[in-house]
Amino acid sequence: MKETVTDISAMLKSLTSQVQSMQETIDAQHTEIASLNRNINRLTNENRILRKRLSKYESPDKNSNNSSTPPSKESMKDEVVRRTKSLRTPSGLKPGGQPEHEARGKEMVEHPDAIEERMSEYCRNCGRDLSCVEGELDYVSQVVDLPAVAPITTEYRHYKKTCTCGCCNKGYAPRRRGSQITFGRNIKAIVTYLNVVQCVPFERLASLMDEVFSVHMSQGTIANFVQETLRKSRPAIQLLENLLKQSPVVGFDESGCYNNKRLDWAWIAQTAYITLCFRATGRSSKVLEERFGDALQRMVAVTDRHSAYFVLDFLNHQVCLAHLLRELEYLTELDESQRWSKDVTNLLRAAIHQRNVQPEETVEKESWTDRLDELLKANLLHLNDKFERLRKGLVKCRDYIFNFLENPMIPPDNNASERGTRKLKIKQKISGTFRADKGADAFFAIHSIADTAWKNKQSQLQAISTILSL
Structure with missing residues (x-):
């Protein structure tokens, strides 16, 4: 039997009340969901920050073996490891001089500055006088020493001559002001x-x-x-x-230089026979443009991956493989289970070995670049972000990695430039800073x-x- 509705207004009022109650419930749940989303976002950000802080302690420390960190900024522990560990692979040879190695030692001079004869004047057994006995030469030795160092003072007496014409003639430089001792x-x-x-x-x-x-x-x-x-x-x-400016291959590098209470930059441009160091207030590309001008267009630059070098109009470029090998070493220490960084390392080392085996021959680089391209196609998103960052960096400079194979004059690394600026670091480690420009x-x-x-x-x-x- 169907139920008959006798009061429509009462029913509508009841339904309206139920709808309002449901709306309030929905609004309350929406507010709670929004609050939970905000908390989730906050916790996600905190989690990312904490993970980043924690990675500092979980990741391997950066030192001079696996990064561009200078040895002066290494910890005591890293310094001990660096002095006992090398990036070079063992050769299997015994330490010391190898077979057929030409020994070099001090040679006796043919005409010594002084000769002193040494012989016994009495018998050490019976005490008999041997001064009248002629000695027989046994052997000859030489001692190299320095003489007693003492300054030599030279006195110059300056005379002047007066001609009959009244002219006073002096055959020497004018008298110095101040002290006459120099x-x-x-x-x-x-x-x-x-x-x-x-x-x-x-x-x-x-x-x-x-x-x-x-x-x-x-x-x-x-x-x-x-x-x-x-x-x-x-x-x-x-x-x-x-x-x-006339050299076909030039290595460049820059390093911080504390001077007169500010940070300047020490630049170096060098070849196998020339070194030029100079100071600048910045490390941008304008420094080299102002110094070398149009000569840069005739140079093959050997540098690290500092962005300032890649905006310059060089004839060609060679990226320092030693820097890349150090970065790859860090990635290997960061995750030893992966193979990507090890494969890239082996490829670069094989290319360097090829140049060492054929030091004066031209080696085609296409096959080497193709092998590198295959490695650069790898998907590294499942690894640490540093892997993808280095992969993208290698993609940008892929054309400048194996140029040393095609030109024997180009070195595979920029170590010579770094050795040239090492003297500055020694100077600053001793003196701290320069006091004036x-x-x-x-x-x-x-x-x-x-x-x-x-x-x-x-x-x-x-x-x-x-x-x-x-």
Whole structure:
């Protein structure tokens, strides 16, 4: 039997009340869901931040073996590992001189400066006098030593002659203002050499000159010697710059330089026979553009992956493989279960070995680039973000990785440039910073000349002395 509705208004009122109650329930649930979503987003962000902080302790530490971190910033533990671990693979040979290795030792001079005869004047058994017995030569030895060092003072007496015409003639330079006692070229060269090449600070250098050479001088005098060498070295520095502009392959690098309470940048441009270091206030591409100009278009640059080098119009480019191998070493330590970083490492090492086996031959790079492309197609999204970041970086510079195979003049790494700036790091580790621009500029100029002399197997001290004689 059907139910009959007798009061429609009461029924509608009841339904309206139920709808309102359901709407309130929905609104309350919506508010609660929104609050839960906000909490989820907040917890997700906190989780990401905490994971990032935790990864610092879970990931392997970056040191000079697996990154570009300088040894001076390594921890004590990393330094111990670095000194006992090498990126080189074991050769299987015993340490020391190898078979057919040509031994080199000190040779006796044919004409010694002094000869001293040593013989016994009495018998050590019975005590009999042997002074009248003629001795028989047993063997000859030589001792190399230094003579007692003492400064040599030369007095110059200047005369003037008056002609019958009344003209006064002087055959020497005008009288110096101030002290009439000066230091000679050898002392200036030794002081400059010890300060720049051996990185001896002014105070210790003044003490050394006093103790060893009996030459008394102030720190201000040492600074004047270095500045004098800087002034006289400018033509040589200009010559080095001109030679670099004509060089087909040039290595570049830059490093931080603390100077006069600010951070400057030390730049180096070098070849196998030339080194040029200079200071700049930044590390952008404009530094090289202003210094070398159109000559960059004729150079093959060997650099790291710093972005400033890739906006310059070089003839060609070679990326330093040593930097890449260190980054790959870090990825291998980060996740030893994967094979990608190991395969790329083996490929780069094989290419370097190919160049070492054929040092003067041209090797086609297409097959090597194809092998690299196959590795760069790998999907690394399931690994740490650092893997994908390096893969993308290799994709950008793939055309500049194996250029050293096609041109034997191009080295596979930029280690020579890093060795050229190592002297700066030693200097700053000892002295901390440069106090003035002129001191920093003098160091870079004199270091350029000394390092160029060393590359050409010449005496660095003699090179500085030659500069001072100009």
